[in-house]
Amino acid sequence: MNKSDKILVLGSRGLVGSAILRELQKEGFQKILHPVRDTLDLLDQSAVLAYFQEHNPSYVFLAAAKVGGIVANNKYRADFIFENLQIQQNVFNAAFKVETPNLLFLGSSCIYPKNAPQPLKEEYLLTSPLEPTNEPYAIAKIAGLKTVESFRKQYGFHWVSVMPTNLYGLNDNYDLNNSHVIPGLIARMHQAIKNGDSKFQIWGTGKPRREFLYVDDMARACIYVMKQSKDIPDYMNVGTGEDIEIGELAKLIAKMMGFKGELVFDTSKPDGTLQKLLDISKIRALGWSPTINLEEGLKLAIEDFKSKLQ
DSSP states (O other): OOTTSEEEEESTTSHHHHHHHHHHHHTTOSEEEOOOTTTOOTTOHHHHHHHHHHHOOSEEEEOOOOOOOHHHHHHSHHHHHHHHHHHHHHHHHHHHHTTOSEEEEEOOGGGSOTTOOSSBOGGGTTSSOOOGGGHHHHHHHHHHHHHHHHHHHHHOOEEEEEEEOEEEOTTOOOOSSSOOHHHHHHHHHHHHHHHTOSEEEEESOSOOEEOEEEHHHHHHHHHHHHTSOSOSOSEEEESOSOOEEHHHHHHHHHHHHTOOSEEEEETTSOOOOSEEOBOOHHHHHTTOOOOOOHHHHHHHHHHHHHHHHO
């Protein structure tokens, strides 16, 4: 990747897309395109094709997607599979028509079977059933991954996919009802401190283990992969290779935010999958590894949340 190459970042307002944009700007790339929905509707096939024909980027980071938590995934199943397939197909079609040589597709760790062995290896894909609650979203992501793989094999394009673990950090969604684990805990913990609560409730036993990657590390991984030669795997996991119990995570956030009350585990609520850890040996073999540990990342995330309150 040369500093003068034309680079297109799709989804630049989202958690990962905004991090990729920040990292590219930090590295001094001069021609970065990052249209937002008001200027380019990715659900409009003719508009996407026209944009690619006009700008003809050398590199594309496809980080745009319809995303949400477990409730949204389960409730709006048709929206999640239809819109994500539409976005992906429109971008792939346009990239193919203008012969975009380099493209990175952002998948999700939910593509792996519900009961696959831990840690999750890339070869476990499509070996058994998916988690039912987010199956439509996962199927859309699997279709994107396989489309990228197929174009690469048939046409020799440097198209590749990456599967991130749970991400958090700058520009996250801190909604109290529809956010992921870390931003949700931070927002609810702040509310508990503000209300002077003596107890903080956590769903389940607190025993499930999850892996978390700070989003700036994810952005660096995406750019690192795009800079590699064509002789790399079709798709790779990106994570830390380490996990933590949800209960321990909550204790750490409580300590860092100054919550003095008691953590209460509501065991009437489901735990979900007991462990979800990615095997990151393939991307490590390329020379990439994360640089921001969990405590450091949480500090940055809490600062980001507090800055949004002002």
